[in-house]
Amino acid sequence: MNSERLNIRLPGLDLKNPVMPASGCFSFGEEFSKLYDLSHLGAIMVKAATHEPRSGNPTPRVAETSSGMLNAIGLQNPGVDHIVEHELRYLEQFDVPIIANVAGTAIEDYRMVADKISKAGNVRALELNISCPNVKEGGIQFGTDPETARRLSAAVKEVSDVPVYVKLSPNVTDITAMAKSVADVADGLTMINTLVGMRLGRDGRPIISNITGGLSGPAIKPVSLNMIYQVRQHLPDIPIIGMGGIADTDDVLDYISVGADAVAVGTMNFTNPYICPELISDLDRRVEEMGLAHLHDIKGRAYKTLQGSGFQ
């Protein structure tokens, strides 16, 4: 489906619609391509790539929590070279922009991955994973210190052939300080990554072998909405792809209302593998029903006053 009222242009990205699967919840798309045509999607945020292959954390790696789940996969992936040669090549048959998630444990790792993966023909943007909570060697420090995050973003930007979106961690005391710190080097923000959490088993011990995991799913949506709302007050123009617990069309509208330009769907791809195409067609219907010329007519309505805002 290509409906003009859902078209969105962001740096590097010409989106048919604002709905895309979030990194880590879609692998590299091949499994989902057997369920529906990936060309329907606005974009695809593929699973994180690291320079070397990673085998990830021991199991258990997931645990359900109320309206959410914890995961500590540990960035298992076959390494950037394999991803460029196989996984991304497979996706070339689909008419959909790819956002490649770049992860690492040192600035040089990130640069090597960004350099290689940004040259793949269908990669239109990078998502800089400075905030994976499940990698012990240091990913989290990049994501929680504004100055380090800015330096890393600048270093990656230097070598990338495509725009760089920085994925912000919610595990900070001041999300706007983080956002402002990277804003002058990043082409956009994606927010939020998972929240660090824990679940105990009946034996009184953490279920996840990594002890902590990243909390995702509908449980975190209020946190994400607030963070995007706050960041948007300080950075009115920076592109933001919002994510966290999107389960239905109302959730998509909420994210646009707090100022996101587009949205990513994560955990609910597991609950309902067809959620993205279902949301896209339902969203189009809703936007028409609301009498909007374009979805972005309601962008920011959560903080804009009615007067002069162009909608009622």
Place this chain on the structure above:
Amino acid sequence: MKNLMNIKSQSRIADHIYEMVLEGPITSGMKTPGQFVHVRVPGSTEHVLRRPISIADIDRGQSRFTIVYRAEGGGTTKMSELGAGDTLDILSPLGNGYPLEANDHVLIIGGGIGVPPLYELSKQLNAMGVRTTHVLGFNSKKDVFYESRFKALGETHVATADGSYGTEGFVTDVIRELRDDFDLFYACGPKVMLKVLSETMDLDGYISLEERMGCGFGVCYACVCEKTDGEYIKLCTEGPVFKKGEIVL
């Protein structure tokens, strides 16, 4: 892959153990015993992860299949409250099941909630003319189910850990006393049981593993297990059935 199935019946068949019969066209795709379905907990988004449940019985003629599961936490308890006329959202069939080999006599070993997929396995083996002997282990008499169903297919022994029914002890205590020659074993049950069987059985065999799952179809990398050559593979798409010795237990 996703389908709304109609629930034909549901009943409690042992302590916290429920048997649910479902009907729908997707049944025609179910062939190999040992495959599983991924069930969405009905209601809201309170339970975001589906529950992987093995297929216990397939009746392709009537487009029906049966699942047997333990109502342990909130999600499966919600499932256990459903009845005839309700629907259930499932992804199916998932995973690779047990290879059906034309042997003379095989040993089928189940532990607790690992027993259900072995019923369809035994049915299909018997239909091929393979003689099956079954050894089923449970914690206690109140946990025993499907004994008569297995008996209808072949010699069946039950062990309970507390000795309240059948042989006191574990499946291995029963197996030690068996005098027949077997060509192969098939097993499903707790990891510790599979480990002991893999180490002590002087037979080739196939085992079915369990792990906490996310998506169920190879996307999330939650349910990995380690092969003996050190590689991590996904249980949902590469398993859940593996050859004895293939996986580190």
